Amino acid sequence: MRGAVVLTIFIKELRDTLRDRRALFAAVVMPILVHPLIFLLMGNVMASHEAARKTLKPELAVWGPVPAKIVAALERELGARVVARRAERPRDVEAEARLAIDTGGAHLILAAGAGADARFAGDESATIDLYYDELKSASDAAHDRVADALKKLRASELQARLARHGLPAEFDKPLELTPHNLTDKKRRAGDIGGGILAFVLLFVIIVSGMLPAIDLTAGEKERGTLQTLLCAPVRPLEIVAGKYLTVVAFSIIGASANLAAMSFALGRQLAVARDLLEFSLSAGTYLKVFGAMVPMALTISALLLALSVFARSFREAQSYLTPVFLLLLLPTAAAMMPGMSLDRSTAFLPIVNLALLVRALLNGHATAELYALVLTANLAYATMAILLAARIFETEQVLLGGERPWRDVFGRADRARVTPSPRSALLFCAVLFVATYYGMLWAAPHARGVAALVALVQLCLLVPAIAWVALARSSFRATFSLRLPTARGALGGVLIASGTWAVGTVVALAELRLFPGARAYSESLEGLFAGGGFALIAVGAVLPAIAEEACFRGVVLSGFANTGSRALAVGGSALAFGLFHFNPYHIVVAGTLGLVLAFATLESGSILIAFFAHLINNALQLARPHFPSLEWTGNGWAIGAGCAAALIGLWVIRGSRRSDAIKESARASRP
Amino acid sequence: MIEVRALSKRYGAVVAADRVSFKVGAGEVVGLLGPNGAGKTTILRMLAGILTPTEGDAFIGGVDVRADPFAAKQRLGFLSGDTALYQRLTPREVLRYFGRLHGLDGRAIEARSAQLIGELRMTDFADRRCATLSAGQKQRTNIARAFLHDPPALILDEPTSALDIVTGRFLLEAIKRARAAGKAVLFSTHVMGEAEYLCDRVLLLYRGRIIDDGTIDEVCARAQVRTLTEAFFSHLDGEEHL
Numbered sequence: 001m002r003g004a005v006v007l008t009i010f011i012k013e014l015r016d017t018l019r020d021r022r023a024l025f026a027a028v029v030m031p032i033l034v035h036p037l038i039f040l041l042m043g044n045v046m047a048s049h050e051a052a053r054k055t056l057k058p059e060l061a062v063w064g065p066v067p068a069k070i071v072a073a074l075e076r077e078l079g080a081r082v083v084a085r086r087a088e089r090p091r092d093v094e095a096e097a098r099l100a101i102d103t104g105g106a107h108l109i110l111a112a113g114a115g116a117d118a119r120f121a122g123d124e125s126a127t128i129d130l131y132y133d134e135l136k137s138a139s140d141a142a143h144d145r146v147a148d149a150l151k152k153l154r155a156s157e158l159q160a161r162l163a164r165h166g167l168p169a170e171f172d173k174p175l176e177l178t179p180h181n182l183t184d185k186k187r188r189a190g191d192i193g194g195g196i197l198a199f200v201l202l203f204v205i206i207v208s209g210m211l212p213a214i215d216l217t218a219g220e221k222e223r224g225t226l227q228t229l230l231c232a233p234v235r236p237l238e239i240v241a242g243k244y245l246t247v248v249a250f251s252i253i254g255a256s257a258n259l260a261a262m263s264f265a266l267g268r269q270l271a272v273a274r275d276l277l278e279f280s281l282s283a284g285t286y287l288k289v290f291g292a293m294v295p296m297a298l299t300i301s302a303l304l305l306a307l308s309v310f311a312r313s314f315r316e317a318q319s320y321l322t323p324v325f326l327l328l329l330l331p332t333a334a335a336m337m338p339g340m341s342l343d344r345s346t347a348f349l350p351i352v353n354l355a356l357l358v359r360a361l362l363n364g365h366a367t368a369e370l371y372a373l374v375l376t377a378n379l380a381y382a383t384m385a386i387l388l389a390a391r392i393f394e395t396e397q398v399l400l401g402g403e404r405p406w407r408d409v410f411g412r413a414d415r416a417r418v419t420p421s422p423r424s425a426l427l428f429c430a431v432l433f434v435a436t437y438y439g440m441l442w443a444a445p446h447a448r449g450v451a452a453l454v455a456l457v458q459l460c461l462l463v464p465a466i467a468w469v470a471l472a473r474s475s476f477r478a479t480f481s482l483r484l485p486t487a488r489g490a491l492g493g494v495l496i497a498s499g500t501w502a503v504g505t506v507v508a509l510a511e512l513r514l515f516p517g518a519r520a521y522s523e524s525l526e527g528l529f530a531g532g533g534f535a536l537i538a539v540g541a542v543l544p545a546i547a548e549e550a551c552f553r554g555v556v557l558s559g560f561a562n563t564g565s566r567a568l569a570v571g572g573s574a575l576a577f578g579l580f581h582f583n584p585y586h587i588v589v590a591g592t593l594g595l596v597l598a599f600a601t602l603e604s605g606s607i608l609i610a611f612f613a614h615l616i617n618n619a620l621q622l623a624r625p626h627f628p629s630l631e632w633t634g635n636g637w638a639i640g641a642g643c644a645a646a647l648i649g650l651w652v653i654r655g656s657r658r659s660d661a662i663k664e665s666a667r668a669s670r671p
Numbered sequence: 672m673i674e675v676r677a678l679s680k681r682y683g684a685v686v687a688a689d690r691v692s693f694k695v696g697a698g699e700v701v702g703l704l705g706p707n708g709a710g711k712t713t714i715l716r717m718l719a720g721i722l723t724p725t726e727g728d729a730f731i732g733g734v735d736v737r738a739d740p741f742a743a744k745q746r747l748g749f750l751s752g753d754t755a756l757y758q759r760l761t762p763r764e765v766l767r768y769f770g771r772l773h774g775l776d777g778r779a780i781e782a783r784s785a786q787l788i789g790e791l792r793m794t795d796f797a798d799r800r801c802a803t804l805s806a807g808q809k810q811r812t813n814i815a816r817a818f819l820h821d822p823p824a825l826i827l828d829e830p831t832s833a834l835d836i837v838t839g840r841f842l843l844e845a846i847k848r849a850r851a852a853g854k855a856v857l858f859s860t861h862v863m864g865e866a867e868y869l870c871d872r873v874l875l876l877y878r879g880r881i882i883d884d885g886t887i888d889e890v891c892a893r894a895q896v897r898t899l900t901e902a903f904f905s906h907l908d909g910e911e912h913l
Contacts, residue, residue: 008771012760019759224755228816231719232772233744 001237001422001563009234009242010249017212017250027208027254035261049137057081058142061097061106064089065117066128070153071110077149089113097131107142108132123161191363195336198355200262201255201293202332205300206325208254209247213304216243217389218317236393237386237423240305244386247301255293288361291371295378296354300328302385309392331355342366347373348437350381368517372584376433379579383430387423417562419479420472425559428468429576432551436460437582451536458543465550480554485606489656493609495649496600500593500613501620502642507592511585518585526624534626541619545611552577552594553601553610561602570598593617599650605657672697672855673718673824678727680713680879687713689879690727695855697823700846702866703859704903705876711859712751714876715828718857719749732823745773748817748825752832755809758802762793762812765801766819773820780819787815791841807838814845825849825856831865843869863900873899875906882906 017023061084062071074080089111090096097109109131120126128150132143162171220226229239263286307324311317328351334340335355342356347370357374360366420428439460440453447453469479476482485493511518556576560569577598578591597610673695680688688710695701703711716722718729720740729736732746756765763784770780788797791811796804801812810830817825827846831839846869849856860866866873866887873890875883883890883906887899894902 005772008768012757012764012768015764016757016759223758224753225757227721227751228754228756228769228813230721231744231747231749232769233741233774234772235741 013246031258053141209251218311302382420559458547462547489604492653499642499646545615702870710879751828
């Protein structure tokens with residue numbers, strides 16, 4: 001895939017879409033106009049309603065011997081007025097009260113049984129029933145005001161009684177409960193706001209991305225411009241990537257416009273409700289919202305594009321996307337259920353993880369690790385959707401209208417390739433990430449000991465790698481670089497293998513200095529592996545050197561190498577290797593090691609060097625707790641010598657491939 | 672320059688192209704003639720890499736279209752009568768876009784665009800959005816797009832359909848210039864007059880098969896008639912009787 005071509009398509013599509021007044025109006029102009037209008041209108045109505053409630057003078061009906069002191073207090077404190085009075089409480093008091101309120105006879109009925117006034121005066125308890133209708137605003141407001149006033153009256157009456165009997169003020173409080181909720185108002189507001197925001201974000205991203213997604217795919221088919229593009233020397237993945245970036249950009253632009261308009265209007269309203277919710281629209285909040293918006297836009301845009309490509313017309317695409325829109329709201333609603341929160345078990349759940357991420361970012365429970373997990377999961381899902389869209393784009397049955405498009409899309413390629421295609425490697429990464437993550441979640445409680453867990457996880461890698469190559473009918477020897485290196489390659493390999501651990505150590509030490517969070521992660525790993533014993537050293541050194549190398553220096557590297565760009569192959573496989581470690585701090589260390597190992601494999605044409613370098617690195621890291629006296633990771637000389645050996649090794653190994661490996665890779669780049 | 676060997680395309684039981692073989696050399700204009708549904712568009716789309724052949728091989732400038740469609744498309748200019756343009760872009764922007772997709776650098780795109788805009792008399796509308804252009808102006812833009820990267824092979828699928836006589840003439844002159852420049856042109860049409868005016872050789876296509884291949888004189892002689900139109904009908908009548 002050529003970046004320049006993707007950029008050309010992206011710029012053209014963005015320009016084209018921005019000139020589409022209909023899409024621009026729906027995604028940007030409408031929200032800027034409508035949101036403030038709605039919020040301001042609603043805010044003003046609510047504020048005037050609240051003011052009316054607070055100043056309402058209740059009209060009361062007093063039935064039965066309600067103590068005169070109480071009525072007088074309500075008249076004095078609230079300006080209440082008794083509009084009807086009965087000496088006795090009626091037999092069917094509820095029906096009569098409903099009739100009185102419905103006919104406007106009173107806002108609230110105070111009813112007391114026989115002898116209530118006498119009991120109140122004689123230091124006994126008097127029961128007063130309050131009848132009101134919650135759905136009638138004046139009745140509800142009268143109830144709230146009267147109930148508040150009566151609570152105050154009850155407290156002052158109690159104090160007076162205690163004083164009369166010479167009892168201390170704490171007499172009625174034998175036990176004081178003082179709850180201390182660690183969720184402060186700000187976090188609570190974030191939790192509530194996050195739940196609502198998840199819905200709002202999903203909604204605005206879908207609305208903003210839907211029109212461009214349809215227009216750039218089904219719309220282009222309908223207008224007949226797609227044939228022109230397909231005649232140009234452009235690969236389907238480049239077309240899809242350019243269009244995908246446009247939909248992502250438009251989703252983010254539209255969602256940002258929506259949120260900016262909402263926050264402008266909401267900012268004014270929040271000032272009114274500040275005593276209830278400590279929710280501020282600070283720069284930090286905006287940053288968090290943007291942080292949630294990006295993975296959401298990546299996944300939703302890919303999904304919208306993949307579905308729209310299937311449609312033959314604008315109308316057909318709309319009919320595909322409308323139910324999807326509703327289906328997407330279900331997991332978002334599930335994420336708002338009580339007890340649901342972002343953790344390791346929910347971080348990979350499609351869509352649910354996005355809604356939970358928004359909540360976690362705003363209620364302060366999101367960690368860098370969880371954010372990285374959600375981002376990795378969404379990159380995997382988005383990759384799958386984009387690859388599906390690219391596959392559809394090259395399926396003539398879909399593009400030109402056939403009877404069995406699904407069979408063509410999901411059918412196997414006619415011809416086998418020597419090594420996997422770049423797309424196959426990318427799909428392998430996405431599938432591997434999801435499968436391994438859930439594999440780890442499943443294995444963790446079932447495995448007996450850390451060594452068994454490592455063994456299970458590595459099997460989860462090795463089996464798919466072998467199966468992938470077998471299903472694609474590719475060559476095992478070429479894909480996994482199963483060759484001996486040349487003499488020069490072997491010399492470079494020895495140097496690289498002896499020094500790779502030092503490169504990883506330098507990066508890890510730098511990370512510990514720069515990011516305080518890295519220390520906790522490092523210590524947790526050390527704690528996990530400390531109790532593993534020598535069995536763990538053997539398993540943790542040998543199995544990853546086989547399974548991870550088979551995946552990342554095998555399937556992924558050989559597939560990415562077929563792009564024709566060595567930099568992309570080395571960088572892409574290293575990034576995939578880093579992301580696979582599912583931790584933001586581990587990404588950098590593993591990614592750096594991935595660069596060294598991928599370069600060594602590609603230049604030597606042999607996976608053996610990466611195998612030994614990986615094995616030595618893991619063995620040294622796992623053996624550290626058992627040999628504290630050696631302290632090689634704290635020895636500057638050892639680290640310096642190791643790094644120098646690795647660098648010299650990388651220089652020596654350049655271009656040391658055997659001639660048969662060069663020929664094979666040339667053959668591999670052809671379908 | 673364009674070579675087709677036993678090319679077939681089947682959709683289930685329907686055979687759209689049946690073991691079709693022919694060649695178009697450099698500096699040659701070959702007409703692909705046939706009634707609706709004969710398989711002209713299918714064959715041209717397979718050559719353009721839009722459709723995948725069921726069997727057979729196709730080469731553009733010596734490059735196998737199936738093995739390396741990317742390189743084949745670099746060597747090809749494709750134009751059809753129903754090719755549409757991006758409505759919200761101007762013709763100049765369309766040319767820039769396709770120039771970049773063909774890997775031309777900025778200066779080359781500007782120079783070539785200016786040349787084609789002049790030759791095809793597009794100056795008046797080169798900076799107006801395509802949505803506001805007439806059918807003729809749109810097709811002139813499409814001609815410029817197909818010729819922009821100066822490909823050695825041109826495939827034109829009924830390019831004059833829905834064109835007025837003036838714009839049609841533009842296109843025919845452009846094809847003549849392309850032949851003079853040594854390009855291989857494969858040209859499908861319904862209009863026999865255009866074929867007689869332009870084509871060095873014609874291929875008569877019927878039900879996915881080539882039923883005659885030769886110069887216009889050769890085709891007429893074999894059918895024992897004087898005009899291409901008569902030859903065409905004579906062949907069709909013969910096929911219907913089979």
